[in-house]
Amino acid sequence: MTSQFSDRKYVIIVIFSAIILIFLTRLFYIQLIDDQYKLTARNQAFRYMVDYPARGNVFDRKGKRLVYNQAAYDLIVIPRQVKKLDTAEFCKVLSIDRKIFLKRMEKAILPPNSSRKPSIFEKEISIEHSSILQEKLYKFPGFFLQPRTLRKYPEPIAPHLLGYVGEVSEKITDTSSYYMDGDYIGISGLEKAYEKVLRGIKGTHIEVVDVHNRPQGSYMNGMYDTAAVAGKDIVCTIDAKLQAYGEKLMLNKIGSVVAIEPSTGEILAFISSPGYDPNLMVGSALPKNYKILQQDTLKPLFNRALMASYPPGSIFKLINSLVGLQEGTLTPENLYPCRGGYPIMGGKPKCHAHSSPRDLVGAISTSCNSYFCYVFRGIIDAKKFGTTKKGYEVWRNHVLTFGLGKPLGSDLPYELRGNVPSIEYYMKKFFGKNDFKSSTIVSLSIGQGELGILPLQMANVMCIIANRGFYYIPHTIKSIDGKSIDQLGFRKKQITTINPKHYEIVVEGMAKVVESGTAAMQKIDSVPYCGKTGTAQNPHGKDHSVFVAFAPKENPKIAISVVVENAGFGSQFAAPVASLMMELYTTDTIKRPEVEKRMFEMDLIHKIQPIKKQ
């Protein structure tokens, strides 16, 4: 039966269909085009829980543990679950007062925290304290202990070498895909250098939560979870005994000691004084202690061994000798006069009293300034180079091969370069359009002037001479996770441009320094060694006392550089420290207790201060 209004069915059909079509369009948009709902869903229902791996331990070269993880606990609170709390007892257990309790509870409830969300109530409770707390925890619903780890340094040594671990900066979290807010990262020293090895790899597991933030288990049976990979242990090249001894010797002195094994480039001791107890730079106490150390006028945080650039003083005469010998402008038999100074330039630079004239060995052993002015000017003014400028360039290129004027490329972060001035620098500073004159830069002969050498570089120069012509890049890593570090590039011989045969005469000279020269007071019984004193002039105060050496003379086991700032002659301060350390390392005993005692008790820091106060 057809109805009068039968056509109206089409209108109804079209309306019904149109609305379903609109719905489909809308679904298409929210499900396929707009991503915001997918993101929001993930944020609402998923908690990305991070599994932190244990950080690797650090051992010294003899297997002694230097750094490990100490378990501690954070006390966590979920405010909503806190019920019928005996506040007085709770405060007593934690040794806090009621005011602090209320303040912390408020903090746990206010954003970004919430009463449903767990947040830290008290950080880093020691194991001893936490076990007391654990027993009483049943009385405090809503509170629980969460394990975490802190770095622990069983012996408070080598802070600058080991470095420290702290919370990552915003700068890193912004650029890194790995680090998240609140993560820990190595900030200096080995902790920084081997961060990736030590830290391991964080794992994540996705926990599904319901609308009340209650965990509902893993997502898809953990299909998208990743397991944490534990950090690897590393063995460093440090000899903890030597390090601790050196630090004791350097107590109350400003300066640095670097000791290297010449045959491998392994750093045996690495001291910057004054230092600090590395246990201060741990966990929640770090920011406070960092600030205190930073404000200390003696700059305990400053890593002098890598970052203090000193004029090397007389120890640089060794390098000038080697360059002269290589270029043939100097022979060991050359005799040069000294009349209390360099005669050519009216007795300047000055020199101390000794017999004259001297040959090379004699000049090294007495550290004759005049002699090395002849040597240095003899090189750069040599006729075969045509101009002094060319001569200087040849000289400089030789010097650079000793690992000076550039970072050595060790594995420690923040290594500086030192300075071996370029021709351009001198042209600009002194000569302008005039000729390059050797007399102007004659102070380079004796290691003064614009030269800057780091303590690490000084020790490395000793390795070169001990090895008679080569070195391995100094490094602090011995093995990672029990595997050797051959692939890190520290096994490649770095050769100087000086023929090995020229080294013997310099070694003879350095042996003479100890036998009868400037360091004759610091002989080690049964271990003949080679050394060179230096007294580096310093515009800011008293001269720096410098001593470099290696021992024994044949088949050297240790090369060392010691700088004691504002102390005076190298022979008086640096040489005893160096000789005692070499004695300990090569003979394992100290047979000069009176020297040791004098050095232990010598206080160069507090001696200065009363004078300042006057």
Added chain:
Amino acid sequence: MSREQKNIFQNIDWIITGLFLLLVLLGWLNIYAAVYNDDHNNILDISQKYGKQMMWIAGALIIAIVVLIFDANFFTAFPYPIYIASVLSLIAVIFFGTEVSGSKSWFRFGDFGLQPAEFGKFAVCLALAKYMSAMNTRVEHFQTKVIAFSIVLFPALLIVLQKEAGTALVYTTFIFVLFREGFSGNILLGGFFTTLLLLSALLVNKTVLVILLALIAAVISFAIWVSSRNRKKAKRVIWAVFALLIIASGAVLGVDRAFSKMKPHQKTRINVFLGKEVSKDMKKKAGYNVNQSLIAIGSGGFSGKGFLQGTQTKYNFVPEQSTDFIFCTVGEEWGFLGSAFILFLFLALILRILFIAERQRSSFSRIYGYGVASILFFHVTVNVGMTIGLAPVIGIPLPFFSYGGSSLWAFTILLFIFIKLDSNRLLILR
């Protein structure tokens, strides 16, 4: 009494029956997915909603068979008594009903409850069909209009008194039936669009809404042009449609501002609805539940997260996810594919009912069929529209899908009376 049918399943429309069974089954599976947890994972566990729904479904099938066993003449003969009984139950519940979250619309029998408002729909449908198909009814008469509206609006008013305004709104859907039977298209369409407009202005971006309106106007105009034999009259209607469009577009801008003042009230309603405090950042324009619903559906993507893999619905981020927001489970676990499939099933069911209604020889059956199609359409539109942010949050169920016995049984009765009427169309001329 006319000739007896030999078999109650004789001549029944298997397409409608099939779609019904499919929707009920899919609804059950989605309720299972929405409520599912590891402790209770047996779909037959009657302590859980999906277990109960299984019993409701069994009951619905029995009801369907009972309806088919009834003589078709019963439904054509007694619409008014059925209507009166329904109205009485609606009044009774106001006095004797159990109060549930502020509204008094339930009779409680222990664990189970019945909601008379759900059953009012088929009663109104029958009564309206009876009245409009009567030989002496003339649509042109003013009296006819008053009586027709009264049949529809009286139960609606009673439901409003139960504080179930959402359910009452369903009765506006009868304008489609009245329109089909010859009531002035302009006025009804105008009313329809005004309602739609006011509601959608609250929810949809203004620009989007104006574009949508223009689209609808274009579709309607095209439909009128194609279907109308009187080109002149069609032209006039089209002009009217576009005039309405312009007025509507202007209104949208005003409504948006006017309704923004109603926000605190809305917020309170939502808080009451959820029975708890809503955190500040959850306060979105369309309220917490719509926002959560959008997140659940939107996160489903193209093919969904998979059966039982939904996180937003399973872990209660979406409130009422087994009843009013059941479509979220579909959207989240089955994605765009599943959502579109369900919408197509509903559209197919509704269009099939319209098609069959049009082939009835009796105008009673046709009017009843239009009533069924309109009610289903309104429920689907408002329920799904609500979950995807295109309709206001009105607590009405998705037919055959949402958890709950009253609504499932009421829709089953509603639909199977029509199937019964249709199966008899060749036997009797009414």
